[in-house]
Amino acid sequence: MRRMLGASALLMSAALVACDKEPDPTPKPVPVTWHANVGPLVEQKCGGCHVEGGIAPFALESYAQAHAQRDAIKGSVLSRHMPPWMPSNECAQYVEDRSLTEEQVSLLTRWVDAGAPEGNPSEAPPVPRPITVGLSRVDATLKMPTAYLPRKNPDDYRCFILDWPYADLRYVTGFRANPGNPGIVHHVIAFLAEPQQVAAAQALDDQEPGPGYTCFGGAGLNSGRTAWLGSWAPGNPGSNYPEGTGLRVSPGSKVILQVHYNTGHSGHGGTGGSDETSVSFKVDSTVDKVAFVQPWADPAWIRSGMMKIPAGQADVAHGFAFDPTSAAAQLTGGVFQDGKPLTVHNVALHMHTLGTKAKLEIQRRSGARECLLDIPRWDFHWQGSYTLRQPKVVNPGDSIRVECHWNNSAPGAVDVNWGEGTGDEMCLGLYYMTQ
Incomplete structure (x- = not known):
């Protein structure tokens, strides 16, 4: 009897201890499938x-x-x-x-x-909408007239004149480049040659044997501003332009496709062979707002070699700021007017293989700063353009600033400056704007 009472007491004591013990607050992880x-x-x-x-x-x-x-x-x-x-x-x-x-x-x-x-x-829950990559539709694809074998090593800039297929006023509302030989294509820019510029472009092409003509820095035309229709660098899958906007293309225009070939720089690849790149466009007959793609860099870097990146330096920075509204007519070839606000919809940055970080921002007249694009970890092989959820308005008196950083401390480094080669460097902002 005593044994039974003793056992009962032990069981009751254990039960009380169990009741007093706090439950484990750590939730068990939900199985993931x-x-x-x-x-x-x-x-x-x-x-x-x-x-x-x-x-x-x-x-x-x-x-x-x-x-x-x-x-x-x-x-x-x-x-x-x-x-x-x-x-x-x-x-x-x-x-x-x-x-x-x-x-x-x-x-x-x-x-x-x-x-x-x-x-x-x-x-399985309802499938969410996938992130859209590239063009929602392709209305026109323009291809180099024939394959091209780069003639200069390590860098060859070549421009090819492509026929624009529409006989009436149209608007480019999306762009994608299709590198024919990704191992040697460093970048692609599709320039617009207005009807009055076509003869000059054709004359450049006629002066050189083989397909295309040499074109460093731009399309090589001095008869006015050559607008951009789109650009590509490694990692950029292309995209639609912001809804309701587009780049105006007049009948009789041509597309000048600039391809930068790199056939011998270890930072990019350089696998050799020929190339036959094409570009694809989304095209509409009307848009709500005419747009313009504006490259952004200090002219002194390009013309006077003022973007020095000395050898042995682990962090070299250069920056440039300017009010684009004060020269909008000149910058856009008369598409926009001076002294009026600009709206920035889409932004991008471009450097070469020494880049470490870069930033594009608006400096307000009040002294405030608003970030447009910050790339804290630059990767040459992943260059893209980014559409702002909330477009930013640049008012007269505001400036757009671009700033880039490079690391030129590797063994055997040499002094570097702005240049067209992959072994040179650039600090280029790009923004897609309307007025």
């Missing part, structure tokens, strides 16, 4: 590129495809190499932001660490 969690995220953030026939090296459209690449997925998101998104989100917010939050990176790594389970297809 492909269908319930990872697949929708991959579809939204990666689906624009990682599809069959896309610009990415492999597709991620199914569980089997993602499972096979699970280790690569984990490594690339932890290093922030993927998805490729270079702007600082503390600067501004952009349309079609591909970046991942810390929580999303954690979710992907937990999935891989758990063995990348598939889960139940019935648990």
